Amino acid sequence: MKSIKILGLLILVASLAVGGITNSASAQDDPEILVKIAKRAQDQIQKQITDETSLELQQLFQQGKNKVISLETSLSNNDITSAKEDFLSAMKIFSEISRQITIQSSQTQVTSKSIPNPSNDLLRLYTYVNNLKNIAKNHNSSIDFTSLDGLFVTAKNQIKNNQYNQASQTIHEIKQSIIEINAELREQASQKQLTRAQMFAQKYLKQIDRLIEHSQNTGIPEEIIEKLESARENLSEASNPTGVIKEVRNIMLLQQEFELTENKLLELRVIQIEKTLDTFSDTEIDENTLNGLKESLQAIKTSISKSDFDEANQLLRSITVTLDQIQN
Structure with missing residues (x-):
């Protein structure tokens, strides 16, 4: 503001000085005063010109400088009329x-x-x-934050220089980058979740294969076998974590139904064998063999209570073989 006030005074002085130029003689008395005033005005404007000044104003300033040069030339040629015009033009431009x-x-x-x-x-x-x-690090993500870090440095410097408008624009870029990184993190997490779900599904596919095979050999109702086969197909076709979890839960329910059914079948078979043993006379089976069969039945009951159906079925097959030998 101080430079502007000085320039205003210079323009006032300039108008008085030019008004006093009435002939070549008076101009020649002190011709340098016009040059001094013009150059002083030029210097004041020069101080206000920066790299951020528009190209239009910079070009206009160059025109003013040219008028000052022309002023000096006119005075050196004692051309007062041209000097007056050059002086006024320069001051008007400044x-x-x-x-x-x-x-x-x-x-x-x-x-x-x-x-x-x-x-x-x-x-x-x-x-x-x-x-x-931290989230990216914990998930072993390969996301590069270098560009985002650079934006933070830029915004910080802009705020330091009171360039709030530019800083706000940079912050907007930061927010956009954050949105993109969040999307990338979600995509990577989703892919890893799908991979884990597929591994989880493979584990249950093996289990259900064993259940199907076992049920076909133990007299499990066909209805349950069909449910198991359908569940296996649905699980193998699941293409997302939600679908995998849904089908695994269904398989777990079927597994419980299977175990209840097998448990019931085993218990019925144990009861049948107990009744069969009660019908044997002392002449048909010796006491040691009978006691051994009863101990095996008790072991089967223990295995059933622990849901160890494989062990129970193995013992049951052994008892069945022994009974067949006795009866034949």
């Missing part, structure tokens, strides 16, 4: 430049006041990104 710079400065100040300091927003985003980095 005055216009000063006016536009003042307007732009006022607009910048208003803009700076209307945009709040975004430091708190930047700090909040910085904390959030650090959390994202």
Whole structure:
């Protein structure tokens, strides 16, 4: 503002000086005063010209400098009329430049006041990104945060230089990058979840294969076998974690139904064998063999209570073989 006031005084002096130029004799008395005033005005404008000044104003300033040079030439040739025109043209140009710079400065100040300091927003985003980095590290993610880190440095410097408008734009870029990184993290997590689900499904596929094979050899009702086969097909076709979990839960329910059915069949078979043993006379079976069969039956009951159906079936087959030998 001080430079603008000085320029205003120079223009006032210039108008008085030019008004006093009435003939070549008076100009020759002190011709350098016009040059001094013009150059002083030029210097004041020069101080206000920066790299951020528009190209239009910079070109206008060059025109003013050219007029000052022309002024010096006119005075050296004692051409007072041309000198007067050059002087007034130069001062008019410098005055216009000063006016536009003042307007732009006022607009910048208003803009700076209307945009709040975004430091708190930047700090909040910085904390959030650090959390994202920890999540990425814990999941062995290969996401590169270098570009995002660079944006934080840029925004920090802009805020430091009170460039709040530019900082807000950079913060917007940071937010967009965060959205993209979040999407990438979700995609990677989803892929890993699917891989785990597929491994989980393979485990249950093996189990259900054993159940189907076992049920076909133990007299399990055909209805349950069909359910097991259908569940196996659905599980093998599941293409997402939710579908895998749903089918595994269904298989677990079928497995419980299978175990209840097999448990019931085994218990019925044990009762039948106990009744068969009660019908034997002392002459048909010796006491040691009978006691051995009863101990085997008790072992079967224990295995059933522990849901160890494989062991129970194995013992049951052994008893059946022994009974067949006795009866034959």
